[in-house]
Amino acid sequence: xxxIREIAQLCGVSxxxxxxxxxxxxxxxxxxxxxxxxVARELDYRPNESARALATKRSGLIGLVWDTDHRRPxxxxxxxxxxxxxxxxxxxxxxxxxxxxxxxxxxxxxxVGASLADPVAYVNMTRRHHLGGLVLIDSGSDAPAFTAFxxxxxxxxxxxxxxxxxxxxxxxxxxxxxxxxxxRHLVEAGHRRIATITGPGRxxxxxxxxxxxxxxxxxxxxxxxxxxxxxxxxxxxxxxAAMRSLIALPEPPTAVFCASDEMAVGALLAARxxxxxxxxxxxxxxxxxxxxxxxxxxxxTTLAQDKAGIGVAAAxxxxxxxxxxxxxxxxxxxxxxxxxxxxx
Amino acid sequence: xxxIREIAQLCGVSxxxxxxxxxxxxxxxxxxxxxxxxVARELDYRPNESARALATKRSGLIGLVWDTDHRRPxxxxxxxxxxxxxxxxxxxxxxxxxxxxxxxxxxxxxxVGASLADPVAYVNMTRRHHLGGLVLIDSGSDAPAFTAFxxxxxxxxxxxxxxxxxxxxxxxxxxxxxxxxxxRHLVEAGHRRIATITGPGRxxxxxxxxxxxxxxxxxxxxxxxxxxxxxxxxxxxxxxAAMRSLIALPEPPTAVFCASDEMAVGALLAARxxxxxxxxxxxxxxxxxxxxxxxxxxxxTTLAQDKAGIGVAAAxxxxxxxxxxxxxxxxxxxxxxxxxxxxx
DNA sequence: GAACACCCTGTAACCGGTTACAAAGAAGGG
DNA sequence: CCCTTCTTTGTAACCGGTTACAGGGTGTTC
Numbered sequence: 001x002x003x004i005r006e007i008a009q010l011c012g013v014s015x016x017x018x019x020x021x022x023x024x025x026x027x028x029x030x031x032x033x034x035x036x037x038x039v040a041r042e043l044d045y046r047p048n049e050s051a052r053a054l055a056t057k058r059s060g061l062i063g064l065v066w067d068t069d070h071r072r073p074x075x076x077x078x079x080x081x082x083x084x085x086x087x088x089x090x091x092x093x094x095x096x097x098x099x100x101x102x103x104x105x106x107x108x109x110x111x112v113g114a115s116l117a118d119p120v121a122y123v124n125m126t127r128r129h130h131l132g133g134l135v136l137i138d139s140g141s142d143a144p145a146f147t148a149f150x151x152x153x154x155x156x157x158x159x160x161x162x163x164x165x166x167x168x169x170x171x172x173x174x175x176x177x178x179x180x181x182x183x184r185h186l187v188e189a190g191h192r193r194i195a196t197i198t199g200p201g202r203x204x205x206x207x208x209x210x211x212x213x214x215x216x217x218x219x220x221x222x223x224x225x226x227x228x229x230x231x232x233x234x235x236x237x238x239x240x241a242a243m244r245s246l247i248a249l250p251e252p253p254t255a256v257f258c259a260s261d262e263m264a265v266g267a268l269l270a271a272r273x274x275x276x277x278x279x280x281x282x283x284x285x286x287x288x289x290x291x292x293x294x295x296x297x298x299x300x301t302t303l304a305q306d307k308a309g310i311g312v313a314a315a316x317x318x319x320x321x322x323x324x325x326x327x328x329x330x331x332x333x334x335x336x337x338x339x340x341x342x343x344x
Numbered sequence: 345x346x347x348i349r350e351i352a353q354l355c356g357v358s359x360x361x362x363x364x365x366x367x368x369x370x371x372x373x374x375x376x377x378x379x380x381x382x383v384a385r386e387l388d389y390r391p392n393e394s395a396r397a398l399a400t401k402r403s404g405l406i407g408l409v410w411d412t413d414h415r416r417p418x419x420x421x422x423x424x425x426x427x428x429x430x431x432x433x434x435x436x437x438x439x440x441x442x443x444x445x446x447x448x449x450x451x452x453x454x455x456v457g458a459s460l461a462d463p464v465a466y467v468n469m470t471r472r473h474h475l476g477g478l479v480l481i482d483s484g485s486d487a488p489a490f491t492a493f494x495x496x497x498x499x500x501x502x503x504x505x506x507x508x509x510x511x512x513x514x515x516x517x518x519x520x521x522x523x524x525x526x527x528r529h530l531v532e533a534g535h536r537r538i539a540t541i542t543g544p545g546r547x548x549x550x551x552x553x554x555x556x557x558x559x560x561x562x563x564x565x566x567x568x569x570x571x572x573x574x575x576x577x578x579x580x581x582x583x584x585a586a587m588r589s590l591i592a593l594p595e596p597p598t599a600v601f602c603a604s605d606e607m608a609v610g611a612l613l614a615a616r617x618x619x620x621x622x623x624x625x626x627x628x629x630x631x632x633x634x635x636x637x638x639x640x641x642x643x644x645t646t647l648a649q650d651k652a653g654i655g656v657a658a659a660x661x662x663x664x665x666x667x668x669x670x671x672x673x674x675x676x677x678x679x680x681x682x683x684x685x686x687x688x
Numbered sequence: 689g690a691a692c693a694c695c696c697t698g699t700a701a702c703c704g705g706t707t708a709c710a711a712a713g714a715a716g717g718g
Numbered sequence: 719c720c721c722t723t724c725t726t727t728g729t730a731a732c733c734g735g736t737t738a739c740a741g742g743g744t745g746t747t748c
Contacts, residue, residue: 032727053733054735291636703736
């Protein structure tokens with residue numbers, strides 16, 4: 001690999017001048033600059049990133065903390081691929097790479113109890129590698145550990161988890177508004193008895209979706225009888241069980257808003273088992289717009305999240321902080337109602 | 345951050361000794377070693393990775409080349425999440441991190457034609473960052489570009505793409521054997537007229553699945569009439585179209601082996617539209633065992649790939665080469681037949 | 689007691705960049 | 719013409735590690 005010194009020698013200038021050509025071009029005279037640029041191009045010079053990181057204490061890297069929870073092997077992120085695409089493209093645009101940090105703790109450490117074995121270890125890695133900041137992806141039960149990151153003072157952006165810290169913010173969908181859209185849609189279709197199957201209470205999107213649901217139900221002047229709010233865990237079986245309990249009510253709902261598509265699919269199954277026709281006797285609305293939503297029978301009405309957009313927003317937020325900007329406010333990306341047969 | 349020099353001063357030894365304690369502990373006397381280790385622990389010393397990479401020309405990083413093809417926006421990797429989990433856990437175990445390399449080319453460059461805008465740029469990044477090696481993930485149409493990586497001399501491991509080069513190898517499922525399993529299963533169920541919907545001809549798993557299919561059909565003494573091999577593109581619509589053409593044959597098959605679950609789902613839809621009952625009138629077998637497979641109606645018989653295992657194997661292969669070992673032979677991981685209702 | 693090997697340790701060069709500081713030269717003002 | 723200011727450049731220190739090499743001490747052998 002060609003070094004800055006070789007170029008300096010070939011051009012008859014000092015290494016400082018060569019370095020300046022790449023970092024503060026305006027401080028170098030036009031003639032020298034052009035010579036250096038030409039020689040650099042001919043030799044296909046690329047600065048050594050390790051040396052650069054050592055000298056400047058900045059690598060062009062953003063860390064990704066995504067620690068799969070081994071205690072929940074079935075856990076899947078509902079939109080990891082799109083999220084990564086969004087993150088990567090927005091970071092690329094600014095010349096940054098994404099470093100998927102290795103899990104510091106072994107299974108042994110993890111067994112002790114902490115889910116993210118040791119946030120401190122991640123923070124250490126961040127400093128050792130001169131990472132600009134961190135993007136935190138929830139993997140089911142890591143959310144509590146995220147506060148440790150948020151308080152470390154490193155720029156960090158969480159996805160779908162609320163965090164608070166001097167240089168911490170988060171990105172998520174506008175879950176409350178999405179839930180309101182869902183309810184409005186059902187009310188317009190004539191429904192008056194609308195129930196919901198929520199996600200885990202501590203989960204940010206789940207809580208916001210429930211809040212939005214309650215808002216909209218109250219706003220439409222509808223009652224919310226006992227038993228119309230059932231908690232699930234985002235997964236299909238819990239949706240199925242919840243739907244069974246709703247059907248068993250003395251006055252069962254005619255429509256149900258589910259906090260995830262997975263649970264909505266479970267609800268569809270329960271409805272089918274109970275002999276309820278969808279949408280004629282029961283309307284179902286999900287959330288996420290996973291691939292499956294369009295394929296089940298009947299196809300599922302759902303709220304599409306801007307999956308890649310969330311990645312892009314997370315990337316922008318972390319870059320803003322890396323570049324010294326103020327800590328961005330949490331971002332809530334709009335969702336889009338996708339009406340399919342399950343509700344009409 | 346504490347540095348090696350601070351520790352040296354506190355311990356009354358030279359920096360070289362401190363460095364040796366961490367890199368060649370046996371060359372340092374027991375007493376000094378213990379003192380240094382204790383002080384390092386007290387100060388929570390962590391070596392600066394940039395400095396280390398600069399001096400040794402080795403960073404603990406493995407590059408991930410996964411360039412989403414913008415010309416095929418709908419493209420999804422069938423098992424990215426599990427693959428990443430496998431990669432990450434195996435790399436973590438050896439102290440390596442995974443660097444998702446930014447796309448060097450912008451949309452403009454990409455529009456020119458090349459799908460991976462510039463493999464050379466990636467190779468450059470590899471050297472600049474002192475990456476140990478690369479893992480290449482196919483994103484639909486990058487396979488041809490992978491030969492450039494394979495020939496660069498860098499350790500690289502491709503997933504689901506055959507590459508050839510001095511320090512290049514690949515990892516994939518044992519697709520041919522999986523296809524044979526599928527056919528044997530169908531033959532045992534009494535089928536004599538078995539067709540297949542294949543993936544794109546140039547795709548490695550698709551080609552191997554077709555080869556295995558032909559093997560097993562011939563091995564069972566079955567005929568393979570004209571029109572019984574239809575090429576799809578791995579996606580649902582193509583499976584649906586292919587199934588329609590199979591149904592339209594003068595002697596339609598009673599069973600069909602699809603090279604992907606997505607296409608198998610398409611086949612199920614086509615069968616339903618044609619009024620064919622599955623599995624009574626048509627048996628369908630897919631490949632991949634994506635989440636959707638268990639959820640469609642009827643649930644899909646399919647060949648499960650060892651998704652995380654492929655990641656682990658890829659990680660091991662690249663680490664073997666990084667550590668100076670011989671280039672590993674391509675690995676073909678066993679698949680597992682998951683029998684569900686679509687074939688019984 | 690000399691010669692030799694081996695073990696341990698320190699000095700200093702090196703990896704390849706960035707940048708503070710000083711100095712030389714050019715331009716502008718009185 | 720002298721003084722000041724600005725622009726451009728080079729020297730050299732620095733980032734935080736690794737490691738070749740040399741030298742001192744100890745133990746063994748003859």
